[in-house]
Amino acid sequence: MSREKTEFAEFFQASWEPCLRAVVASTGSVQLAEDQVAEAFARAWLSWRKVRSHPAPRAWVVRTALNVGSSWWRRRRRELPLLGHDAEAVSYEVDGLDAALLTALRHLPDRQREVIALRVFLDLDIDTISAQLGIAPGTVRAHLSRGVATLRHELSLTQAMEADR
């Protein structure tokens, strides 16, 4: 048990930030992502024997965090429909190129955003992402390609505008 505790502690320390950033990229909110990732790590601890042998433990955490987020939002929407929390959920406090890029990222379809998050922050290859999301590798490539194309367009526009200034 003590070995498992040590392993989990090491995994947690090494994985917190990349997992958090992957979820931030997917959800658009640092605050929400923090809670979702904490919950996902808590569940990982409960299932550590399974998670430690998972082919991509960090991906397990990120997927769990995103699923937690989906449940959270469903409940929140039902409970507090008048408080406008949907609008508050997006909390990037940046400007310039970062803001443009992050806004474009936020507006991507969920699946494209998820694929990009797993690719960029967890450095997963196409086959692993495919296994994690339960979709065909070709579909992963298509999501990645479309998402990147949209972001590339936004990036080009922003860079061109900044060059004209």
Place this chain on the structure above:
Amino acid sequence: MNDNDLHDSAVLSAVRDSISRLPTPKAPQVEAIKARGRARRLRRAGGLSVVAAGACAALVVGLTGGAPAARPALQASPRSVHHATAVHLVAFTVAAGPDGTTTLTLYPGQVADPSAVRQALAEHGIPALVTAGEFCRTAVQPAPGVGDVVVLSGPGKIQIPANGHPTARPGPIVINGSKIPSGVELSIGYRQDPQENEISFTLIVANAPLTCTSIPDHGPHTGD
């Protein structure tokens, strides 16, 4: 610049850099993560009657009689940022916990004076409405969720022997007062019956009209 001038890797690098520049919170203590996991396991096992855990619902702990169990340790960090000293009374304990948190322990088979509990929590900077025998909430449950403020630890069942004198205590309930926004209070309702104790937590809007019931209002949700 043409779109094609940007290779896929350059786009993905730009995304990585943008997200990496966002300030993000430090990782919490791994022990806090484990405690959260234990609380979840207890809820799912039925030891704790959490009807709608997590973001925005009342947190209800069922404390029932049963066979003896190990007595968890109650920790109070001498290096805590709290200046208030630990309060040790017969029916409850409020103490400074790690990382600026506060721990509340209610002992079964005894009735804690609500005003004393409220005062003890106030000394630790936690605004609370404390009621015994009734459970109060406001029409709107403010953010964040009570699960962000209150974390359960220790065993889910409180052991009360036939003679009515408990030989075991519940695990401390960790309250993170810094997560309670201005204008929001933590409503704590409890019933310390000889055989079945119950504690309910929910966040309420300060000074808003209260609805109090003899049983916790679990709301419309059935958990996650």
